[in-house]
Amino acid sequence: MYASVNGIALLGIQGEPILVEVDISNGIPCFDLVGLPSSSVREAKERVRAAIRNSGFEFPLGRITANLAPADLRKDGPGYDLGLALGILCANGILNGDKLRSIAVIGELALDGSVRPVHGVLPMAAAARCAGFTEVIVPAGNLQEARLVEGILTVPVRHLRHAIQYLKEGSLPPESQPSLSSPAGNNLFDDLADVRGQQHAKRALEIAASGNHNLVLIGPPGSGKTMLARRLPSILPPLLHEESLEVTMIHSTAGSFKETASLLSVPPFRSPHHSISAAGLIGGGTIPKPGEVSLAHCGVLFLDEMPEFNKIALEVLRQPLEEGKVTIARANASLTYPSRFLLVGAMNPCPCGYFGQDRETGGESCTCTPYLVQKYRNRLSGPLLDRIDLHVEVPRIRFTDIHSMEPAENSSEVLKRVQKARSIQQQRFPRRTTPTNSLMTAHEVRKFCPLTKEAAGMLRDAFEKLALSVRAHDRILKMARTIADLEEAEIIDSSHVAEAIQYRSLDRKRRISSC
Template sequence: MVSKVYSMGLYGMDAFVVEAEADLSSGLPAFEIVGLPDAAVREARDRVRAALKNMGFRFPVSRITVNLAPADKRKEGTLYDLPLMIALLRASGQLDANVEDSAFIGELSLSGEVRPVKGILPMAIHAREAGFRRFYVPEKNAAEGAVVQGLEVYPVRDLSSLLSHLTGQIQLIPARPQQPSAEGTFVRPDFADVRGQEDAKRALEIAAAGMHNAILIGPPGSGKSMLAKRLPSILPDMTFDECIETTKIHSIAGALPGGSSMVQTRPFRSPHHTVSPAGLSGGGRIPRPGELSLAHNGVLFLDELPEFSRSAMEVLRQPIEDGRVSISRATGSVSYPCSVMLVAAMNPCPCGYFGHPSKPCICSSSAVSRYLSRVSGPLLDRLDLHIEVPAVEFDALDSDERAESSAAIQARVNAARQIQNERFQGTGIPCNARITPDLLHTFCPLSDAARRLLKKAFDTMGLSARAYDRVLKVARTIADLDRSEVIDVIHAAEAVQYRSLDRKYWMREL
């Protein structure tokens, strides 16, 4: 007898339907799984056998063949334990239930409990698109899958409760999505804690409003990391579509907290400088998302930028330009979104005190040159705002006056983002930093004075075409914060001055 049970598979961001076909035939007892299973799938034989016996069922003494179709796509992970069990029970006549409109996912323990797996959200979305009405998932994954409307997502704690539900003895209740929570809103670091550095705060406000890349340069202890870690508190609120897309990536990577329904706040990823290129971009035999993709719709913060390996830094160049990272392997290619706000921090020299008002720099010119040369020109060219973070004055540190709060700054950022949402409606452009070249001059009208200033800056500063486009996008964001439709000279001037630090540091040897 042949029994068929549906499940789902995942390759990159793309889910696909898997048919688990179980056949019992005469011959020497054996249990074979075919259909390009990996080691974890093949080990399901032992988990299913032990779970059946420990749950009081009879394990068929016959030749068992399980096919995971389509057979030309590799199956990996432990998510096929549950559909294999259901198919085996139906094939052996121990379960009589109609499961044609259902899909099953879950890892089995030896006692019959159902354990959580990765990638529930993209698989639930595809299950709905494929026409399934019911989706049975581990209890800890149910809130994640319940986000998908039009699909009944049933939480399964153990095999016993699932079988009782399928035979009509009990009724499992479909999971409901969690309501958005404000939990954690008030525990995030606040800009009100930062003394001084008003210019740097202004620059980060512009960066947050338009999701522009930025680099913070200054001596040790000036507050670069402190400022960057408070950036999430002023980022614009996420849209529902951004929440779904970000949650899909975290679900695939297994980075979604247990019982969580959605990622509701913009990610902030801060990998250590020892991270490998594959750790940043993603990789593996079947590629998984890296730090770039995990920071999608949020911030990727690289502290002590020159300490990262050259290969790790250079792997950022194409993804931060295109907003996607493509990974090719012999088994195929996958593409993950990575529309991130890249924020980096670094010292101006190895000792950190070049340009310090009171502490002398002890580095030789060659040491400074070697240190700065670790950051390539092409990468620096992709950073929209170059922000100098000078040493903090004593008067600022000793002041009892509380600085402006993150909530006040975020209100201005949200207002500017709302202007952008209305401007880009129907274009697929999420923010100013992502304006496409063909629409740049349509969305960035310049006053005559602003055009003259930008022309002079382009000629005297030797800006590249990419740098000019980024200056124009930053000026667009500054104008939005000023609620001005036309980019005026004051907006253009502020945008230009954020491109001066590479001339101060990287070109001082010339």
């Protein structure tokens, strides 16, 4: 007796249709599972056996062989349980297998037969639609996530008996259909107006948001670096539909997607602790899972106390910063996750945090030797700093700024200017999913960054005196292009270049220390 059920495997953020084949023959009772299953899939045998019995059905006494085809594709996770159970019931003559030909089945089984939610239902449902299936059976807990995919009928089930009833009668019992919550509103970020003073740093955030430029904030403890970083998403434009779908798929795969009735539409903000490993930051595992850089895709990755992060973890950021994606190779699989994010780092100027402060002006005195200061700054390598566009100094806040009654500019006002600059870039790069100046190629830099004679001379002097790399040179041009866009200027003049150069403070300090 043979039966087959359609399932979906998850590879990165892409679903892959598979076939769950079940054969029941005479012989010593046993249950063999083949098709390159992981240990979590092999354990499905006992879950399926108990679920069928506790649902009121007889588990067949015979030699059961289940194959997950194609056999050369690694299978991981508990999402094949429901398909295996339905395949066994079809092969045993309890269900008609013909009704399952156009249906994809996803779900984990508990021992009592209830169906539990699984990760990655959104990309799996999208893959089922692309494969031509007309229906997809999913756990009731994943209903809202699956319904984000249009063009395919979503069938939610809470128990194995409910799936069987649907296949026999074409209807679900009332208790199997969960109530849909209303669409969740966008996450409310803190407003930029909460930050007193720090006009220079706020201007840097506006430039970073307009052109998607990476930045690092340098200042003493309590100067507002973390406050500024956490308010950056409030001046970032909402995600485009393609970006929103991609971001939601990543979070669905990682299991961090919260049940809402809509796609994630606001830029994500991720702030991992400095003790995180390189695998946690980039992603990894036997079956590679997305890391923090992918969870921050189309949003902000904030590294507070950046020099305290493991040096290896920091250095692995170089590839995603340059390419906008992460490729994780394993013996069983090689997966690519998108990771185009805006990096924001925060650091003190020295180990004690008070370098450059003076007691006479109300600040603490630095207790670090020049060697310790330089050693601390060298924790951020030159190649990594080359990929960070803006090096922003955040000084100690003055008392008059804290108690000023003058209203500060709020995030909505800054966002209007950011969106205007983004619209100019959209016209400049009409075919890109994310049209920002930071992603310009070398050819596009030459084409879209025309300089006045004075601006070219200023850039040449800075390049020679600061011993800049070609990458740093191009990043200054990209920043200057964004600054000009904020002023709606077609030609980059000396004021735009001068402002861009001043944001390379760590380049200047490294040059001075080496002399």
